[in-house]
Amino acid sequence: MQDNQHTLSILVDNEAGVLARVIGLFSARGYNIESLTVSEIDQATNMSRITVVTSGNEKIITQIKQQIVRLVPVHSVVDLSLGEASVEREMALVKVAGVGQKRVEALRLADAFRAHTVDAAVDSFIFEITGRTDKVTQFINLMKPLGLVEASRTGIAATSRGAEAVHAE
Amino acid sequence: MAIKATGAEIILNVLKDQGVDTLFGYPGGAVLPIYDAIYQQNHINHYLVRHEQGATHAAEGYARSTGKVGCVLVTSGPGATNAITGIADALLDSIPMIVITGQVGTPLIGTDAFQEADIVGITRSCSKHNYLVRNVEDLERVMHEAFYIASSGRPGPVVIDVPKDVQFAEYEYTGELVNEHKTYKPIIDGAPDAIAEAIKLIKNAKKPIFYTGGGVINSGPEASEALREFVELTGAPVTSTLMGLGAYPASGDKWLNMLGMHGSYEANMAMHDCDVMICVGARFDDRITGRIDAFAPHCKKIHIDIDPSSINKIIQVDVPIVGDVKSVLTDMIKLWKAGNCSKTQPSLKPWFKEIDAWRARNSFAYNKTDDVIAPQYAIERLYELTKDQDTYITTEVGQHQMWAAQHYKFDEPNRWMTSGGLGTMGYGLPAALGVQVAHPDALVIDIAGEGSIQMCMQEMATAMQFGLPIKIFILNNERLGMVRQWQQLLHGERYSATYSESIPDFVIMAQAFGCLGLRVSDPAKLDDTIKEMMAYNGPVLVDVEVEKHANCLPMIPSGAVHNEMILEDVLADVEVSDAGKRLV
Ligand SMILES: Cc1ncc(C[n+]2csc(CCOP(=O)(O)OP(=O)(O)O)c2C)c(N)n1
Ligand SMILES: [Mg+2]
Numbered sequence: 001m002q003d004n005q006h007t008l009s010i011l012v013d014n015e016a017g018v019l020a021r022v023i024g025l026f027s028a029r030g031y032n033i034e035s036l037t038v039s040e041i042d043q044a045t046n047m048s049r050i051t052v053v054t055s056g057n058e059k060i061i062t063q064i065k066q067q068i069v070r071l072v073p074v075h076s077v078v079d080l081s082l083g084e085a086s087v088e089r090e091m092a093l094v095k096v097a098g099v100g101q102k103r104v105e106a107l108r109l110a111d112a113f114r115a116h117t118v119d120a121a122v123d124s125f126i127f128e129i130t131g132r133t134d135k136v137t138q139f140i141n142l143m144k145p146l147g148l149v150e151a152s153r154t155g156i157a158a159t160s161r162g163a164e165a166v167h168a169e
Numbered sequence: 170m171a172i173k174a175t176g177a178e179i180i181l182n183v184l185k186d187q188g189v190d191t192l193f194g195y196p197g198g199a200v201l202p203i204y205d206a207i208y209q210q211n212h213i214n215h216y217l218v219r220h221e222q223g224a225t226h227a228a229e230g231y232a233r234s235t236g237k238v239g240c241v242l243v244t245s246g247p248g249a250t251n252a253i254t255g256i257a258d259a260l261l262d263s264i265p266m267i268v269i270t271g272q273v274g275t276p277l278i279g280t281d282a283f284q285e286a287d288i289v290g291i292t293r294s295c296s297k298h299n300y301l302v303r304n305v306e307d308l309e310r311v312m313h314e315a316f317y318i319a320s321s322g323r324p325g326p327v328v329i330d331v332p333k334d335v336q337f338a339e340y341e342y343t344g345e346l347v348n349e350h351k352t353y354k355p356i357i358d359g360a361p362d363a364i365a366e367a368i369k370l371i372k373n374a375k376k377p378i379f380y381t382g383g384g385v386i387n388s389g390p391e392a393s394e395a396l397r398e399f400v401e402l403t404g405a406p407v408t409s410t411l412m413g414l415g416a417y418p419a420s421g422d423k424w425l426n427m428l429g430m431h432g433s434y435e436a437n438m439a440m441h442d443c444d445v446m447i448c449v450g451a452r453f454d455d456r457i458t459g460r461i462d463a464f465a466p467h468c469k470k471i472h473i474d475i476d477p478s479s480i481n482k483i484i485q486v487d488v489p490i491v492g493d494v495k496s497v498l499t500d501m502i503k504l505w506k507a508g509n510c511s512k513t514q515p516s517l518k519p520w521f522k523e524i525d526a527w528r529a530r531n532s533f534a535y536n537k538t539d540d541v542i543a544p545q546y547a548i549e550r551l552y553e554l555t556k557d558q559d560t561y562i563t564t565e566v567g568q569h570q571m572w573a574a575q576h577y578k579f580d581e582p583n584r585w586m587t588s589g590g591l592g593t594m595g596y597g598l599p600a601a602l603g604v605q606v607a608h609p610d611a612l613v614i615d616i617a618g619e620g621s622i623q624m625c626m627q628e629m630a631t632a633m634q635f636g637l638p639i640k641i642f643i644l645n646n647e648r649l650g651m652v653r654q655w656q657q658l659l660h661g662e663r664y665s666a667t668y669s670e671s672i673p674d675f676v677i678m679a680q681a682f683g684c685l686g687l688r689v690s691d692p693a694k695l696d697d698t699i700k701e702m703m704a705y706n707g708p709v710l711v712d713v714e715v716e717k718h719a720n721c722l723p724m725i726p727s728g729a730v731h732n733e734m735i736l737e738d739v740l741a742d743v744e745v746s747d748a749g750k751r752l753v
Contacts, residue, residue, distance in 0.1 A: 013352055016301065021293060028294045059481065066478035072298040072318060072353045 001057035005034065006081040007088055007158045008065065010050040011167045013073040014040055021071050022050055031056065031064050035090075035133070037155040047075070051158050076167045080158050088158040092136045097124040098147030106146045113139045124149070171341035176305045176331065177202040179342050180269065183312035185212050186344055189240050191231060191606055192216065193224035197244025199271025199284060202336035216606060216635055219627035221248050223599035225255020226625070229264045230603030233586045234561055236389055238265040238320050239603065245271045246284030249330075250291065254593060256326045257295040261590025262412060263387055265324035267315055268296075274334040275303055288330045297325030298353075305338035313347035322355030323476040324387055355475060359492035364500050367447070367471045367488045372510040374445035376468075376520045377405035380428065380457075383412030383589065384450015384474060386582045388494035392416070393582040395498035396449065402505050404517050406524060408436035410451050412589040415579035425524065426533070429457040430725050431571040434532035434736060435524055437723075440465050441731040442523070448472045450494045453483040454590070455752070463730040473497045532723045532736055533575045542692050544569060544644045544715040548576035548616065551642060554699045559611045561604045563587065565597040565621030568650040568721040573616040595624025598641060602628060605637040612640070612703065619645040619672055619712075629682040632708040640702050641679075641710040646717045647672060654720050679710035690714035727752035 012018045019038055026033050035053035054064060065077045080086035094115070096106045103125075110117065110127045113135070119126035129139050133156060140151045160166050174182060180203055184192070192215045196204045207215050218224040221243045228239025239259075243252050249270040259266045273282040289301045298318050300311045308331070315327040371377055379400060385392050393416045400407055400423050407417045408428040417424060426433035428440055440446070446468045451457070458464040461483065470486040472479075473494055480489040490497055505511070535545040548569075562577055563586040564570040570587055579585050586604060588596040597615040605613040615622075622643055632639050653667040679686030685705050689698040695713070702709045725734045728749025 017289060017293070020290070024293050059485070063478065063482055066480075070476070070478050072350070075352045 001059060003055050003057055004061075004081070005053060005055045006061050006079055007086065007156060008052045008054060008068070009078045009080055009158060009166050010052065010068055011075040012048050012050060013075070014046045014048040015073055018048070018073045019050065021073070022052075022068060025067055025071065026052075026054070029067060031060070035155040037157055051156055053156055078160075078166050080160060080166070085161045086158055087161060088132060088156050089130055090133050090136050090154055090156050091128065091130045092140065092151050092153040093118070094127045094129060094140055094143055094151045095124065095149040096127065096143050096147050097149050099123055102146045106143060109139070109142055109146070115139065171343045173339055174342040175202065175206070176308050176336040176338050176340070177206040179305070179308050179340065180312060180331070180336075181206050181210060181213060182342050182344065183309060183316075184240065186346065187238070187313070187316045189238070190214060192240050192242055193218055193227040193231070193603065194242030195221050195224060195244065195248055197248045197271060197284070199245035199248075199273060199333050200242060200269075200336070202333065203242060203269070203271070215242075216602070216631065218599065218602075218631050220625065221251035222254050222595065223602070223625050223628045223631065225252050225259065225266070225268065226593075226596050226599035227603035227606070227628075228266050229255060229259055229262070229596070230563060230586050230600030231607045232264050232266060232603075233386070233600075234583050234604040235607045236583065238267055238316060241266065241268040243268070243270055244284070245273055245288070246286045249288045250286055253291065253295065254591075254595075256292055256328065258588055258591040258593045258596065259326040260295050260297060262588065263324050263383060264326065265320040266326040267319055268326060268328045270328060270330045271336070272301065272330045272332040275332045276334070278332065288328065292328045296328045299328035299330065301330045301332075302335055303332065305335050305340040308335065308340070309342055310347065313345075314350060317347055317350060318353060322353070323384075356477070356491050357493045357496050359473065359490040359497035359500060361500070363488055363490045364497065364504060367490060368501060368504045368508065368510065370445050370469050370471060370488065371403055371405070371447065372505070372508070372514050374405070375515050375517070376439075376442060376444040377403065377447065377517070378425075378439050378443040378445070379405055379407040379417070379447045379449060380409075380440065380451055381407060381413045381416050381449045382410040382451025385413055385416040385494050388450065390582055392450075392495035392498065395495055395502060397421070399498050399502050399505070402502065402511055404511075404514070405447070406439060406521070408432070408440065410454070410457060410589070411574055411587060413451065414574060414585045415582045418580040419578035420580050427574050430459075431575065431721055431723065433575075434530045434723055434734060435527035437725065437731040437734055438527045439524055443468045446470045448474075448486070449498070450474060452479045455483075458483060459725045460728055460730050465731070530736065535719070539692060541716045542690065542695055542713060544646065544719055545572050545576050546692065547642075547644055547695060547713050547715060548572050550695050551614070551616070551699055552577045554696065555612060555614070555703065558703075559608070560584065561586065561601075561608060561611055561613045563597040563600040563604060563613070563615045565615070565617045565624075566592045566594045566651075567618040567621060568646070568654065568719070569616055569618045569644040571651075571721045572644070577616070594618075594621035598622060598625050598639070599628045599631075601639040601641075602631055602637050605639050606635070614640045614642050617641055617643045618650060619643055619647065619675070620649045620669070622675075623673070626678070629679065629684055629708060629710070633683045636707070638705075638707050638709075640708070642702070643675060643710065643712050644715050645672075645675070645712050646715050646719070648717060650719075651721065657720070658726065675710055675712040682708075684708040684710055686710050686712070688712040688714070
């Protein structure tokens with residue numbers, strides 16, 4: 001069985017400690033976390049969505065899903081990587097410092113990647129870039145020789161294509 | 170109708186409304202309000218243990234021998250951390266348990282206050298669920314929810330951490346029971362198509378076998394009834410894990426004895442050679458499977474389990490059925506009868522002929538001599554002399570535990586209490602207390618090792634205080650025998666730290682606690698000593714001096730396959746692979 005990357009969308013009750021429960025399960029059972037995002041999605045129903053990118057063979061992924069569902073505050077787990085019907089995006093703030101030719105080149109690449117300039121000083125920029133993870137990574141790598149200071153990434157937000165909600169009621 | 174109550178009173182009200190009349194606990198500053206409320210009521214009996222670990226094991230014994238939820242009350246910090254072992258034990262053996270821990274007042278949480286420990290953090294991975302109740306308004310709901318979660322689905326321990334100010338605060342008590350949860354919804358009934366597929370496999374099987382586990386016990390006595398009926402209908406042989414003993418009677422003609430690392434030759438060989446395996450409420454633990462890639466290679470596997478995460482976790486199965494054992498077996502019986510399956514089934518005679526040949530190896534046989542008591546002989550005699558009484562057995566952990574499982578015969582469920590998943594030395598004595606509380610007139614015996622008994626021996630004082638006439642039956646080999654056995658087998662007979670030079674005089678120790686202490690070393694006097702133990706109306710400790718170097722056999726060494734088991738005492742000559750040595 002082959003290891004593959006899977007994006008899991010986990011709908012949870014937004015109670016104290018719920019994130020620790022989910023994350024603790026990954027570390028206790030030795031599963032990977034490659035990316036993690038958490039946010040409240042609906043204040044009225046008090047629910048949050050945790051999006052985890054993990055990897056493993058089919059058997060491990062099934063086991064991960066079943067272990068997560070077993071946690072009491074978890075409503076549902078959906079594997080967005082089954083089929084190709086999902087959209088995944090990540091945002092990063094990329095700080096680059098430099099002058100002269102490097103500065104011009106950084107601006108040119110930012111433009112090519114459709115990154116926005118959200119802060120500019122005479123010797124530095126902050127770019128905001130949104131896109132698939134590999135695109136964000138590529139942009140950050142390109143900035144390295146041009147004076148990359150640091151990059152702050154959000155982790156992945158994901159949903160399924162089409163009119164249906166990921167977590168059907 | 171709602172009444173005004175303090176947090177402490179709400180806790181006791183919920184316990185009462187949940188039918189709880191027994192609480193095992195130990196007081197301290199952070200639970201004083203609850204203890205004060207206990208003092209002022211009379212529907213709950215509180216049993217004061219001598220160490221919080223004892224309270225948790227007592228609650229486990231109580232729960233496992235009754236099917237009810239075992240309840241524990243301890244204080245914050247060290248009280249709660251002392252309870253961790255029992256919480257972890259209950260999680261691995263799926264025992265329904267509520268543990269109420271006191272916590273420092275909410276304004277002090279997070280300040281490293283006196284006796285503060287992050288119990289919700291500490292128990293997150295060793296409880297089924299846990300709560301920190303910061304507001305008294307949530308207390309009643311949380312308590313009822315906790316009982317529902319602990320006792321339904323795959324049972325387990327639930328921890329409720331209650332800060333001291335919440336125990337003092339007042340709120341309305343409504344008395345409404347909770348029997349559902351927004352997100353937690355255990356599956357009870359098995360999928361009909363999976364059940365139908367399973368029946369088809371079983372009815373065409375030439376070499377079927379039932380492999381049953383603790384899930385049958387947890388599902389209640391009716392599940393054991395259903396198992397017995399289904400076994401009769403199908404005619405298939407039955408083996409069980411350590412946790413499942415008693416679900417199918419040891420006196421039944423389809424019984425193959427326990428399977429696994431120290432299981433019988435016939436059970437393990439039949440598991441290896443079967444063509445259809447029906448796993449009922451068991452979870453393919455590593456003590457059962459041996460080497461995974463060679464486990465039961467020729468069969469179709471059916472797995473009935475209430476916990477979806479148990480399915481395909483270790484062993485890939487062909488027909489998974491998620492559901493409660495009782496419900497699923499009842500449906501299977503109906504379908505079997507409706508299809509007249511018994512009539513069209515192939516004959517199982519050739520299968521039982523093979524099995525009888527394995528049985529003839531008599532794999533639990535041992536050396537009996539006139540001058541030393543063989544540990545197996547001690548269990549055999551204990552069984553013969555107690556079998557006609559209302560008897561419950563608990564154990565500690567080690568060789569004595571395995572010998573008890575091999576040589577004590579259980580015909581009913583809920584009679585056998587042992588720490589299977591966690592393997593906790595120190596479990597047996599407090600567990601016996603819990604059993605005795607639930608069954609005051611029964612004969613409750615802790616089969617112990619001299620090592621294990623020293624882990625929770627202070628609970629003999631609890632036995633005295635509450636007049637619990639438990640019997641502690643120590644197989645004293647003056648060794649941490651099970652570890653010594655592994656050292657003999659796997660570590661070149663280098664007996665590192667498995668012999669204690671100072672073992673207490675158990676007879677004097679028993680007397681110091683006010684119990685009766687007996688000692689026997691002559692096989693000819695064993696029966697009389699056991700009878701004396703049984704006749705005494707109070708707690709008794711019997712120090713049985715047994716053969717010191719006996720090994721627990723048969724044995725499937727780690728990393729070996731079922732049909733490679735060691736039958737005779739030739740341990741020193743056994744080759745164990747390096748990969749096997751790395752396994753526990
Ligand atoms: C709390 C705990 N610590 C350590 C162990 C490891 N262990 C397993 S069996 C055993 C020896 C038990 O000795 P004893 O109670 O005398 O039983 P015997 O094997 O001699 O019958 C030990 C140390 C354990 N299971 N539990
Ligand atoms: Mg010993």
